[in-house]
Amino acid sequence: xNAGELQVLPVTGMPEIAxxxxxxEEIAARLELxxxxxxxxxxKIVSKAEGRVxxxxxxxxxxxxxxxxxxxxKDPALVELILxxxxxxxxxxxxxxxxxxxxxLVCANAGIDSSNLPDEGTVSLLPEDPDASARRIRAELxxxxxxxxxxxxxxxxxxxxxxxxxxxxxxAPLDDWRGRADANGRTLEATAIAIADEIxxxxxxxxxxxxGVPATIVRGLGExxxxxxxxxxxxxxxxxxxxxxx
Amino acid sequence: xNAGELQVLPVTGMPEIAxxxxxxEEIAARLELxxxxxxxxxxKIVSKAEGRVxxxxxxxxxxxxxxxxxxxxKDPALVELILxxxxxxxxxxxxxxxxxxxxxLVCANAGIDSSNLPDEGTVSLLPEDPDASARRIRAELxxxxxxxxxxxxxxxxxxxxxxxxxxxxxxAPLDDWRGRADANGRTLEATAIAIADEIxxxxxxxxxxxxGVPATIVRGLGExxxxxxxxxxxxxxxxxxxxxxx
Numbered sequence: 001x002n003a004g005e006l007q008v009l010p011v012t013g014m015p016e017i018a019x020x021x022x023x024x025e026e027i028a029a030r031l032e033l034x035x036x037x038x039x040x041x042x043x044k045i046v047s048k049a050e051g052r053v054x055x056x057x058x059x060x061x062x063x064x065x066x067x068x069x070x071x072x073x074k075d076p077a078l079v080e081l082i083l084x085x086x087x088x089x090x091x092x093x094x095x096x097x098x099x100x101x102x103x104x105l106v107c108a109n110a111g112i113d114s115s116n117l118p119d120e121g122t123v124s125l126l127p128e129d130p131d132a133s134a135r136r137i138r139a140e141l142x143x144x145x146x147x148x149x150x151x152x153x154x155x156x157x158x159x160x161x162x163x164x165x166x167x168x169x170x171x172a173p174l175d176d177w178r179g180r181a182d183a184n185g186r187t188l189e190a191t192a193i194a195i196a197d198e199i200x201x202x203x204x205x206x207x208x209x210x211x212g213v214p215a216t217i218v219r220g221l222g223e224x225x226x227x228x229x230x231x232x233x234x235x236x237x238x239x240x241x242x243x244x245x246x
Numbered sequence: 247x248n249a250g251e252l253q254v255l256p257v258t259g260m261p262e263i264a265x266x267x268x269x270x271e272e273i274a275a276r277l278e279l280x281x282x283x284x285x286x287x288x289x290k291i292v293s294k295a296e297g298r299v300x301x302x303x304x305x306x307x308x309x310x311x312x313x314x315x316x317x318x319x320k321d322p323a324l325v326e327l328i329l330x331x332x333x334x335x336x337x338x339x340x341x342x343x344x345x346x347x348x349x350x351l352v353c354a355n356a357g358i359d360s361s362n363l364p365d366e367g368t369v370s371l372l373p374e375d376p377d378a379s380a381r382r383i384r385a386e387l388x389x390x391x392x393x394x395x396x397x398x399x400x401x402x403x404x405x406x407x408x409x410x411x412x413x414x415x416x417x418a419p420l421d422d423w424r425g426r427a428d429a430n431g432r433t434l435e436a437t438a439i440a441i442a443d444e445i446x447x448x449x450x451x452x453x454x455x456x457x458g459v460p461a462t463i464v465r466g467l468g469e470x471x472x473x474x475x476x477x478x479x480x481x482x483x484x485x486x487x488x489x490x491x492x
Contacts, residue, residue: 002255004255004256004258004452004459005253005254005255005256005452006253006254006448006451006452007251007252007253007254008251008252008253008254008448008466009248009250009251010250010251012250091490091491093490094490096490098490100403106402106403115437152437152439155401155440155484156352156402156484156489156490156491157346157352157483157484157489157491158410158440158443158482158483158484159420159438159440159481159482159483159484160419160420160421160438160439160440160441160443160482161437161438161439161440162408162439162440162443162444162447163444164404173406174405174406175406175454191361191398191407192405192406192407193398193406193407193408193450193454194401194404194405194406194407194408195406195451195454197404197406197408197447198408198409198447198448198450198451199451201408201443201444201447201448202252202254202444202447202448202451204439204444205252205441205444205445205448205464205467206250206251206252206466208421208439208441213250218451220254220452221451235405236404236405236406237403237404237405238401238402238403238404238405243402243403244337244339244340244342244344244402245337245402245403245491
């Protein structure tokens, strides 16, 4: 690999992850990590390892969940879980439920979905604290690497989902260029780059090519990898009340 | 490069681009393209090549621009250009002007900015038709490659900007998994991946490392590269009236 280049490598051969398994150890056993690598792990296997999987038939929907489910044409048990995972409903129309999760992520269905789960009738919730999940996975790895827990989110004005970092550790999530000069010495305007989200997107390109690849290594971004765990992906959340679109 | 991997390569040594120059030829002269590569070109050099640069002092702001500029604390000439480039103002508050551009892109300031321009007091506008720009650049290249014209956009609920595809050619911009089954045979829910946006984000990671790199090659995604120009990045725009956040 030449200077300035980037490589994105799939971690192949990962086993089906069950509660209690060490995601970090499973990755390290399959691909030799290098210092400065960024390890991008799909939310789904992190949730499985943390036991964040629910049987819909065991959920008792409350009145608000039943009311919303009828309006939206959704399963009342699923809506109950979404509401339990959320602190604010931003939109509930046209079959869509856009919420702010308890961790502060604005997304559809609180990130709950049913794909890539072995048992019929089950759904996965997002990790309780995705930054803490990233820190735990990082602690399982013996090299100084960054770790991202990623999930795919829809966008308000664009079609298709794009992968973002819902959690991270050992990585500067935001590269703040404000105050720096451009190539011509002119001060750059508001230009902070959401590095962690862009890394998650790059990793998804490889995951998407071969389904069943829940972990990816992005190599060549060592300048963003930090010795300490850092602020996490929480630092990429716009504070409540500071956005223009509620 | 092994199967399943991805490489992101900077095109180094690009000259300052002036009106009338061939962006495609400048890239091809500096990096040997392979069939199936995706060439990601920064909006800024495309705009320069197309003469989409304006001197602010030559702009005569109208009444609406002067009124908004006073409210927002912005240059009235800049606001005039933003309004000329827009078909709808979504938000004008807290110093921010969020619009839908004439091409249908929802973004701040209609994508107009002043960084990386040689002359003081000038700004660059987005290309007139970014998909057409991508098609023209593609026609300048002798290999079957995909071309993306990219720009960095802010996000409603997340901090930092992320690079997206404002134009593309020779590339399937959206990978639609709806109706396909997951690894366990369960039908996937709404899962269309915004491939072109994720490629733009991956490319930005390399551009961001070394400023002054306005073009990047993403290698290993030949399955998304098409013989024909395809629908362009327009296919990633959610139709007006179909979003929940105006």
